[in-house]
Amino acid sequence: MSLSDIEVTAFVGPAGTGKSHRATMVARQNGIDVIIDDGLVISRGRILAGRSAKSEINRLRAIKRAIFEYPEHRDEVANYLSKNSPAKLMILATSDGMIDKITGRLGLNHPVRTISITDVSSPEEIEAALRERKEKKQHVVPAAKAQIQQNFAGKLVSQIRGFFKGREKDESRNTIVKPLFSFNGRVTIGSDAILEMTRKLLELRNHVRKIRDIDIETDEDKISLSVELDLNLSGMSALSIAKTLQRKLRMGLSYFTGMEIRQVNIRVNEIFL
Numbered sequence: 001m002s003l004s005d006i007e008v009t010a011f012v013g014p015a016g017t018g019k020s021h022r023a024t025m026v027a028r029q030n031g032i033d034v035i036i037d038d039g040l041v042i043s044r045g046r047i048l049a050g051r052s053a054k055s056e057i058n059r060l061r062a063i064k065r066a067i068f069e070y071p072e073h074r075d076e077v078a079n080y081l082s083k084n085s086p087a088k089l090m091i092l093a094t095s096d097g098m099i100d101k102i103t104g105r106l107g108l109n110h111p112v113r114t115i116s117i118t119d120v121s122s123p124e125e126i127e128a129a130l131r132e133r134k135e136k137k138q139h140v141v142p143a144a145k146a147q148i149q150q151n152f153a154g155k156l157v158s159q160i161r162g163f164f165k166g167r168e169k170d171e172s173r174n175t176i177v178k179p180l181f182s183f184n185g186r187v188t189i190g191s192d193a194i195l196e197m198t199r200k201l202l203e204l205r206n207h208v209r210k211i212r213d214i215d216i217e218t219d220e221d222k223i224s225l226s227v228e229l230d231l232n233l234s235g236m237s238a239l240s241i242a243k244t245l246q247r248k249l250r251m252g253l254s255y256f257t258g259m260e261i262r263q264v265n266i267r268v269n270e271i272f273l
Helices: 019-029 059-066 071-084 096-106 123-136 145-151 191-203 238-257
Strands: 007-012 034-037 040-043 046-050 088-093 113-116 139-141 155-161 173-178 208-219 222-232 260-272
Touching (some): 019 034, 019 173, 040 071, 071 096, 088 096, 191 208, 191 238, 238 260
Parallel strands (some): 007 088, 007 113, 034 088, 222 260
Antiparallel strands (some): 040 046, 155 173, 208 222
């Protein structure tokens, strides 16, 4: 079997309406063993591949993780599905557009059916789920506690029973987590903050003798960076040092800001032996 043989079902509803809480029940009712939810491949309460979007440090990175925008994450999940090829697969998403992004990036077929959260939950249940999300900032992951502890970097809150008791011990359990990005208010990262982060990252490197100029361009969640430097060679070539600085700046800025680093240009003004 290949990815083109997998029958895809979409389970769609706005964020916080209880999709993850209902996921195991909906999958069982439709004869589906494997679920994709927020970047994870899950079956019978076990995480088989991927990384949870709820483990990210901010909402922007969580969204990117959920739609498999990071190449290593996408390749891991696509390779797992290609090697194991479940006959049926259910994808949880907030919209049809999100479903299209996920299936496109993973190389999966378009869904043969779409199930809405309103098909399986009453208006009162959806309202209660939304209120719980808003007040407590808690999210449900359709996997057992032990699985989440290995995968999730945020705050583990508690564990709840699912809707069906399966043959496997962990199949009937969901886990409630509190992601790191669940906070009130809005966060804006200005160019001055990115400039100071860049300067600090460069000052940590012994080969940087002097920072001549730093130019930053931001476009929504993307950063383009150009730096002009004087370098101390200290047994390394200027090219090797510049490549190392590129890599360190890309990793550091991506980690601290959660933004995509489009390019890092290094210009060497002077070198000192």
